[in-house]
Amino acid sequence: MQVLASELASYQDEPKQLATGGLGKEALLRLRFEARAERSILAFMERKAPLLVQKALYCDEGMPDTPVVYIITTSGGLVQGDRYTVEFDMRPRARAHVTTQAATKIHEMDANYAAQTQEFLLDDGAYLEYLPEPIIPSRHSRFHSRTRVRIAESATLLYAETLLAGRLHYREGERFQFDVYSSSVSAERPEGAKLFTEKLLIEPEHADVRNIGVMGNFNVFGSVVLLTPREHAAAIQQTMGAQWSRAGEWADGASRLPNDAGLVYRVVAADTQTARERIRAFWKLVRLQVAGCPVANPFPWR
Template sequence: MSAVELPELVDYQDQPKQAPAGKSAKTGELRMRFVDKDDRTVLADLYRKTPLLVQQALYWDEQIPDMACVYIISISGGVLQGDRLSVDITLEAGAKAHITTQSATKVHQMDANYAVQDQRIVLGPDSYLEYLPGITIPHRNSRYVTRSDVVIDESATLLFSEVVMPGRKYHHDDEVFGYDVYSALLRARRPDGRRLFTEKILIEPARTPVRLIGVMGEYDVFGNVFVLTPPERAAAILARTPAGLRDGVYSGASRLPGDCGLVFKAIGAESRPVLERVREFWAVVRDEVLAAELGPRPLWM
């Protein structure tokens, strides 16, 4: 399905006056392929097109020194109206990678059109990927669609997270859930085409109130984390993941269809406690899958 066919975007087909949607500098592409080579994972292939940029793989994680660590950089300073972005990540057999962004993803205010980021993730046998972008901050009147397609081998593990703010909540009263559309789709399947699950989150605050009980209630920040991993690992992670309210954050995990892994969700009033709860879950995943600790938070994060 193209972005134009999405019903939530029907009202936003006008073109920006500054530059038409999807034109020069508004169609970012990033393709990365990771290979297990010489006792460590290397970034074997890299293609980048502005405004998306990756420089090189780093090896700063002392707990997993053979894991490639990559930062996705946006030279535009955020997501702009008319942006059409594409990220393609492939891990060959046995590869391990940690991918994040250089900062929060700021979806800037819009007066025309919308922005889309499409993501495709392919994980080969016994590979391991932590795809943990920075927090997403949709500004007032923004329209942002992210769609992720995952193809994962039964022996591989993917840890995939998104943490979303209600807007720039301390910038202006109208910023809190003042965006027009936030749409996030995740689909997963096996290499043979067998479907695992689909989840779509669609938030349109002006059309459907978010302060209802069972939606966001009095809370502002939500974290949505998937771990796709073999059943025995998923069961061990679930057994170590308590559910309920702690330190102002509600959180809990559930099994995904087809016994393919877990989904972990957390909501809170502020970003820091939600991020800490996600980090706790991340630590359990690392321990159960790689028998490795999650080291101290880097000073730059």
Template sequence: MPEAVFLGKAEQGRPPTTFCPDCSSFEASRRAVAGMGAQAFELADFRDEPPQMPSGAAGKAGYLRLDFRHDAALGRTVLSDLDRRAPLLAQKALYWEESQPGMACVIVIASSGCVVQGDRLALDVHAGPGACALVTTQSASKVHSMGHSYASQLQRFSVEEEAYLEYMPDPLILHRGSRWLQDTFVTLPASASFVYGELLVPGRRWHHEEELFGFDIYSAGLSVSRPGGREEDILFEERLVLDPGEVDFRNIGIMGAFDVLGSVYAFLPERYLAGLKNAIGSDLTEALAWGASILPRGAGLALRVLGRDTGIVRAKMREFHSLVREAVLGRPLPPEFLWR
């Protein structure tokens, strides 16, 4: 059931995650983020404290909780509860999706403008029964170079019966010398749908000759389960640990000639999976490679995309996103805004 991909330091192993951390309050999330970092063996070389400000100090411990519910009287989903701590902020829900007028759309705002050493962030999103919501970010998340410690983010998504939730953030850009730890937990019943995207840019290509794949460590875990909180409720787990100091990512079978990695996870009722997998297909061209896999225990689909630049990878991810939207909600994505 659990699966891990370690590109570097694989021999040390890592125990699977068998619990969903408590992110229901700011203080609970701080404890959960601290525990997440303590278990990350791959960050053993990066535990020194920054001399300027301690890790997780005021302004470096971000927290955002979003609670969506369907309002039958209004005929749309509303943002019913919001809790936030800088540098993570959000404002009110908007309704810009023309094809889904009842979908609540929220933009996550990073008031600091970037991620720096010692940042400890937590995002908690809940979609109640029948809710329909989209969460995205204001811009790319830029993880700056680090001389001490690392940056981390804990994400928890809880989706209830017949709800539909999307989390499609802008790219994560790893600057030279950066360290990033991320754990994502998803809980949903078989009738719910959750679409989750990740677009990883391993450096600013034109900034410095050593910028591309010049980050120190990237570690991202994903755990998906049914409600219940028991080990047998876990559908699958995976962890991707990228360590450029130990692996040449230009090797054939890893990144080869490609520079950008995109992933879209669609956790959906089983009746949609085969059709969507066939619709997106798979192929390898000079500029792009992609393919979709059905996840363990019928949890959903995972699309992986490799590309030469962010734009073409993002376009393929959006194509799959639109196919999922049309299958589940009946209409594809509307045309993208010109400024996106």
């Protein structure tokens, strides 16, 4: 079996249950969005269980011409040996908002690891908001995510990853008791010019992220990548400086990415709701600046 990253070298054993990438464990989802007349549509969808999507909805009052798509998994979370692939193809001037129906749960493991590959392709003038619900890693879970983006200079991608410390209220609590969380993001232009590559690797047994200056008492880490034209990134960064709450509930800030790729926004928070609110505040700035549209108020149950 090919080792995707060195941190996974010791987790190559096969599960005693279903084999790695076997039936029901090698999921695939391909989505293509196109601009048609006065709105964008979900023009193509290919899926392989346990991944699927609902019918595109036009329920966003701030951008009523934009399809809202919920990604659903019928498996209840990722288990050892799972291999997921998700691909987004945004055609010229297409818009879309994609999210997930619930948090992504990485279940406890005693063999191998779970992995996902994400591919984003954004043509001229395309606009994609991909804001999935948080990732919750269980004790002794191992998760590897690789995200690759090919984006035109005039396109915009807003992509968020929100990581929880674990199942905080399960039994005695599982705060940073997972084995490996590895996430890499790389981006390039359609002609192949490299923009940046970033990798987040957390191995709590090797380096205690609960130390002051890392996570401390915070339980949620949010990372939002905004790839957008330079003028938009500059305007948003002027508005979003480094901030923190006096009560110590959160801290956040935005920094420029190299090669005029855009911004990266980071937040640490005591709880999921606080992190969600801070990411939403950044999302509002982005949508208003780039698309000229507001973010509607959240539903009462959110």
